[in-house]
Amino acid sequence: MNTFIHKSEESIALGMKYIYDLHRTMLSQSLILVYEGEFTQEITKSVLAMAERNMDSFGEKGAVKRKVFNIMVECLQNISKHADSYRKEIYGKNNAIFMIGKSDDVYIVTSGNPVFKDSIDDISRRIDSINVLDAKGLKQLYKDTIKRPGGLTEKGGAGLGLIDMARKSGHKLKYDFETINDELAFFSLKTTIART
Amino acid sequence: MDIINLEGTEDTPKVLLDKANETFEVSGRSLPEDAAEFYQPIIEWLDAYSENPNPSTPFMFKLEYFNTASSKLILDILSKLEDIEGTSIVWYFHEDDEDMEEAGEEFSELVEIPFEFKTY
Numbered sequence: 393m394n395t396f397i398h399k400s401e402e403s404i405a406l407g408m409k410y411i412y413d414l415h416r417t418m419l420s421q422s423l424i425l426v427y428e429g430e431f432t433q434e435i436t437k438s439v440l441a442m443a444e445r446n447m448d449s450f451g452e453k454g455a456v457k458r459k460v461f462n463i464m465v466e467c468l469q470n471i472s473k474h475a476d477s478y479r480k481e482i483y484g485k486n487n488a489i490f491m492i493g494k495s496d497d498v499y500i501v502t503s504g505n506p507v508f509k510d511s512i513d514d515i516s517r518r519i520d521s522i523n524v525l526d527a528k529g530l531k532q533l534y535k536d537t538i539k540r541p542g543g544l545t546e547k548g549g550a551g552l553g554l555i556d557m558a559r560k561s562g563h564k565l566k567y568d569f570e571t572i573n574d575e576l577a578f579f580s581l582k583t584t585i586a587r588t
Numbered sequence: 589m590d591i592i593n594l595e596g597t598e599d600t601p602k603v604l605l606d607k608a609n610e611t612f613e614v615s616g617r618s619l620p621e622d623a624a625e626f627y628q629p630i631i632e633w634l635d636a637y638s639e640n641p642n643p644s645t646p647f648m649f650k651l652e653y654f655n656t657a658s659s660k661l662i663l664d665i666l667s668k669l670e671d672i673e674g675t676s677i678v679w680y681f682h683e684d685d686e687d688m689e690e691a692g693e694e695f696s697e698l699v700e701i702p703f704e705f706k707t708y
Contacts, residue, residue: 433599433620436621454685469621469655538663538698539663543664556656
């Protein structure tokens with residue numbers, strides 16, 4: 393017992409307790425995958441492959457797996473297209489966090505990334521306007537948006553990602569902004585997928 | 589006419605466009621980061637093909653996943669095909685993939701081309 397306490401104190405002194413804390417947080421939040429860092433297409437592919445293997449490993453239903461995969465793709469590519477950086481020279485480009493949680497009933501796909509504060513209103517309005525729609529309304533919005541002439545945006549987006557996430561999820565998109573500094577806010581987005 | 593024959597990768601589809609052998613196929617996963625760049629040669633190929641198309645053009649989509657940027661480009665392909673006489677779409681979906689079936693139905697509502705739906 394003494395040894396244990398000693399080690400525990402030592403780990404605090406060494407500043408290593410965060411490892412255990414992080415481990416416990418992941419368990420308590422039922423997180424099966426967490427990625428923090430730069431987001432590129434290569435990393436998107438790796439994260440997708442890991443999540444896919446994870447879902448395969450316990451034989452997740454094909455239909456559920458495909459929905460989770462689709463939502464992950466849109467979420468990850470949203471980050472690599474739109475995340476703004478704290479300080480690019482220090483943190484790299486598109487520094488963000490991406491997580492997948494799994495309970496008995498649902499998967500939860502979560503992302504968090506810095507955005508410029510002047511885009512908060514835009515993002516909020518977009519998500520709010522999606523959240524008021526039912527399945528039929530979302531289908532119509534999807535069709536209206538895909539038909540819109542003018543091709544993809546300069547960032548290569550179709551303006552369909554959030555709509556598609558809402559459609560595949562069947563739940564409301566949850567979001568939040570936390571202030572980082574005068575210029576930036578941390579944008580969190582949470583999408584739920586039922587395992588039925 | 590040139591053949592486009594691209595092997596599928598983990599984020600781009602297999603593409604086979606072969607006028608002489610009457611094979612027109614896009615299949616697999618389409619999640620490229622830059623969908624416009626990936627599909628540009630295919631759109632250009634269809635432009636050239638439309639100058640002197642076969643009497644019939646059965647175009648097959650057999651996609652497992654596609655991202656929303658790709659969906660916009662798939663609609664561009666369909667819009668090109670719409671102007672080619674004798675085009676028909678064969679839209680494959682996995683038998684328990686309602687989302688892919690619905691995606692095909694939505695595309696069929698956006699263009700004036702006959703769609704045939706098949707499961708695999």
